[in-house]
Each structure stands twice: as C-alpha cells, then as structure tokens.
Amino acid sequence: EADIYQTPRYLVIGTGKKITLECSQTMGHDKMYWYQQDPGMELHLIHYSYGVNSTEKGDLSSESTVSRIRTEHFPLTLESARPSHTSQYLCASASFSAGGYTFGSGTRLTVV
Amino acid sequence: QQQVKQSPQSLIVQKGGISIINCAYENTAFDYFPWYQQFPGKGPALLIAIRPDVSEKKEGRFTISFNKSAKQFSLHIMDSQPGDSATYFCAARYAGGTSYGKLTFGQGTILTVHP
Numbered sequence: 001e002a003d004i005y006q007t008p009r010y011l012v013i014g015t016g017k018k019i020t021l022e023c024s025q026t027m028g029h030d031k032m033y034w035y036q037q038d039p040g041m042e043l044h045l046i047h048y049s050y051g052v053n054s055t056e057k058g059d060l061s062s063e064s065t066v067s068r069i070r071t072e073h074f075p076l077t078l079e080s081a082r083p084s085h086t087s088q089y090l091c092a093s094a095s096f097s098a099g100g101y102t103f104g105s106g107t108r109l110t111v112v
Numbered sequence: 113q114q115q116v117k118q119s120p121q122s123l124i125v126q127k128g129g130i131s132i133i134n135c136a137y138e139n140t141a142f143d144y145f146p147w148y149q150q151f152p153g154k155g156p157a158l159l160i161a162i163r164p165d166v167s168e169k170k171e172g173r174f175t176i177s178f179n180k181s182a183k184q185f186s187l188h189i190m191d192s193q194p195g196d197s198a199t200y201f202c203a204a205r206y207a208g209g210t211s212y213g214k215l216t217f218g219q220g221t222i223l224t225v226h227p
Contacts, residue, residue, distance in 0.1 A: 006155075031213055041199055041220035043156070048214065090155050094213065100146040100203075101215060103155030 003027070006091050006104035013081055013111055021076045021107045023091030032074040033101065035090040036060060043090070049074055081111040115139070116204050118218025125225050131189040133221045135202035138183065143207035146215070147176065147187050150199045159200070160187070192225045199223070 004025040013019055025032065034047040035058075045058030049068040063085070064078050074093075078085055088108045092101035118135045125131045135145075144163055148156035162169045162176040162185065169176045175188040189196055202218040 041222070043201065043217045043220075045214070050213075092155070100144075100148075100158040100161055101156075103148075103157065105153070105155050 004104040010108050019078050023074045025093040029093035029095045031094045033092040037088045083111045116218045122222040125192045131192045133187045135218050136184045141208040142204035144205035148201040194225045197225050
C-alpha cells in the first residue's frame with residue numbers, strides 16, 4: 001500500500017546528541033516536506049525538496065539539515081540536539097500533479 | 113506575503129449541530145485550497161479541497177464554500193459527530209515561481225463535538 005512512513009514515532013534524547021529522523025514514501029512523489037508542529041498547533045515549514053539532490057530551507061529557520069539522495073527518502077538530521085528542538089516533526093510528500101500533501105504520523109522529539 | 117488566517121482557534125459544538133471554520137487569504141497566486149483533519153498523535157489527513165473556479169464543494173457532511181472576490185473560504189460540517197472532534201487546518205497552495213506547490217497552512221481550529 002502506498003504510504004509515507006516516519007521513524008521513530010517517539011524519541012527522548014540527551015542534549016548534544018546527533019539524531020536523524022527518517023521519512024520514506026512509496027508513492028514516487030517528487031516533492032517532500034518537513035514541518036515542525038508545536039503544541040500550539042501551527043505547522044511551520046522547515047525544509048522541502050522538489051527532487052533528488054534538491055533541498056531548500058522553509059519559512060521557519062531551523063538548525064536541522066536534510067538530504068535527498070533517493071526519491072523515496074528524505075531524512076532530517078540534528079547535529080547537536082537542544083531542549084529548544086523539542087517538538088513534533090511531520091514529513092509530507094506530494095506529486096506535481098496532485099493537489100494536497102500526504103503526511104506521515106510524525107516523530108515526537110523530546111530533548112532533555 | 114503568503115498568509116492564511118484561520119478562525120476560530122477553538123470551537124465547541126453539540127452533536128448534530130453545524131461546525132463552521134473560516135479562512136481568509138491575501139495572495140492571489142493561490143490555486144488550490146485543501147482542508148486537513150488531524151487527530152491526536154497522527155499527521156494531518158486531507159479531508160476535502162476546492163479550486164478557485166468553484167464556489168462550493170460537498171462531500172458527505174463536509175462542504176467547502178469559496179468566495180474568490182472576498183478571498184475567503186470556509187468549512188462546514190453538517191450533523192457534527194463526536195468522532196469529528198479533531199484539529200482542522202485550512203491551507204492554500206502557491207501556484208507561482210520557485211515556490212510552486214508549497215502549501216501555506218492556517219493556524220488550526222480545535223473542534224470539540226459534545227455528545
């Protein structure tokens with residue numbers, strides 16, 4: 001079944017650790033996005049990609065980085081996690097012909 | 113500036129009532145307006161969407177009304193049910209230039225339907 005997967009679902013990690021949040025989709029979508037969502041609900045775009053080897057920063061400044069080496073895979077990395085990075089991270093994908101995004105279930109990150 | 117303003121922030125409705133969530137936008141380069149529904153612990157899921165050449169779209173109990181001249185659109189949930197309790201986001205897709213396809217989201221509305 002075509003879908004978008006995020007792992008891990010929950011992560012508690014210590015300050016200063018390097019982490020990678022995984023996002024994979026099986027729909028062959030060209031476009032992929034990372035959003036940060038705090039308890040206040042708003043979705044903030046932090047990174048996006050329109051294809052392999054294409055990555056752009058989003059509207060909200062983020063210390064994270066992303067890569068797009070394969071169409072289906074769009075991981076997000078934090079080199080040194082801080083408590084301010086505590087949030088929910090949502091990955092989404094879309095094709096150029098489709099209208100809306102398909103979202104993953106998210107990774108809830110807690111940095112202690 | 114790509115902005116979509118959503119109201120109200122929270123909404124409480126009795127079972128069987130009508131839930132109405134409103135959104136307004138400023139950028140005329142938007143060409144597609146989806147609504148997303150998000151349950152706790154889940155990612156947002158596409159609920160219903162409309163293009164600006166249509167004034168209304170209905171799918172089951174969910175209806176989008178679109179007013180192009182006023183740059184406003186709204187979601188109506190008829191016969192609201194407790195299972196509709198969720199956070200709802202409106203969005204607008206940018207149709208121009210290097211930002212083509214990017215969705216700008218509203219601030220979200222927490223809907224609670226009491227039994």
